[in-house]
Amino acid sequence: MKDSEIYSNLRVPQGSRIIVRVDGRSFSKLAPRLELEKPYDLDFVRILVSCCRDFFTEFSPSFIYTFSDEVNILLDEVPFSGRVEKLNSVFASFFAGSFTREICQSDRFSRILEKSEDFKPISFDSRVIPLDTDGMIEYFKERQDEAWRNCLNGYSYWTLLEEYGKKEAALFLKGKKKQELHDLLFGRNINIMDAPLWQRRGVAIYREKVSVEGYNPVKQENVVSHRWKPHVDWDLPLFNREFFLSKDIITE
Ligand SMILES: Nc1nc2c(ncn2[C@@H]2O[C@H](COP(=O)(O)OP(=O)(O)O)[C@@H](O)[C@H]2O)c(=O)[nH]1
Numbered sequence: 001m002k003d004s005e006i007y008s009n010l011r012v013p014q015g016s017r018i019i020v021r022v023d024g025r026s027f028s029k030l031a032p033r034l035e036l037e038k039p040y041d042l043d044f045v046r047i048l049v050s051c052c053r054d055f056f057t058e059f060s061p062s063f064i065y066t067f068s069d070e071v072n073i074l075l076d077e078v079p080f081s082g083r084v085e086k087l088n089s090v091f092a093s094f095f096a097g098s099f100t101r102e103i104c105q106s107d108r109f110s111r112i113l114e115k116s117e118d119f120k121p122i123s124f125d126s127r128v129i130p131l132d133t134d135g136m137i138e139y140f141k142e143r144q145d146e147a148w149r150n151c152l153n154g155y156s157y158w159t160l161l162e163e164y165g166k167k168e169a170a171l172f173l174k175g176k177k178k179q180e181l182h183d184l185l186f187g188r189n190i191n192i193m194d195a196p197l198w199q200r201r202g203v204a205i206y207r208e209k210v211s212v213e214g215y216n217p218v219k220q221e222n223v224v225s226h227r228w229k230p231h232v233d234w235d236l237p238l239f240n241r242e243f244f245l246s247k248d249i250i251t252e
């Protein structure tokens with residue numbers, strides 16, 4: 001029967017940079033069930049960031065980037081000998097488990113769940129994306145651009161709902177350019193540039209070198225050592241090569 005497990009040996013290519021993207025399943029339906037603030041809910045984002053921290057501790061990725069309900073994970077040390085089935089199934093279930101635990105531990109969300117009659121199990125999908133270094137940089141630039149698009153769309157949609165119905169608002173936004181959405185909001189006294197950076201550019205988690213002061217009892221002197229600690233960046237710049245160089249994620 002082992003012969004029938006025909007996908008079990010499918011592995012990521014060696015020498016590539018591996019990105020895994022997990023994405024919440026049907027989170028557009030989960031959002032109203034959890035009574036999330038629109039278009040952004042800081043408690044929800046904090047929960048997803050907590051899941052990313054859990055993941056960082058467990059799997060030591062090089063970099064994580066999250067916005068909306070998606071999480072992009074860059075792996076330089078690929079676990080499970082690079083087996084695609086394992087990566088996708090373990091990572092997606094890790095996020096589902098971590099997310100569910102966070103929701104249940106939150107006073108706000110657990111109270112909502114207690115009175116809800118249909119709280120469906122939470123799940124994430126997952127895909128593996130092998131890229132070279134240039135492709136990896138382009139990938140994160142594209143996802144960040146998508147975060148910006150998402151921000152413009154989100155604010156525009158919820159603003160238009162004050163004037164139109166759901167269908168009309170969605171139709172109105174279809175095919176609109178970013179500048180048009182910016183102007184639409186500006187005409188309604190919303191300067192999207194005032195939205196916090198985490199809404200416009202997403203949130204990243206990466207290792208940062210910190211100095212730790214200690215005392216060497218043998219030499220009887222103070223010593224400074226360095227450790228790499230996960231750092232959550234809520235004020236991201238626009239991604240480019242320099243950004244990844246400055247975080248030691250790529251080398252020259
Ligand atoms: N209200 C609210 N909804 C959010 C927030 N973050 C993500 N979402 C929802 O999650 C959805 C994610 O998009 P997508 O993955 O395409 O939808 P899915 O296929 O239903 O999971 C968005 O369309 C929003 O409905 C948030 O902070 N507030």
Ligand SMILES: [Mg+2]
Pocket residue numbers: 023024025026027028069
């Ligand atoms: Mg989703």
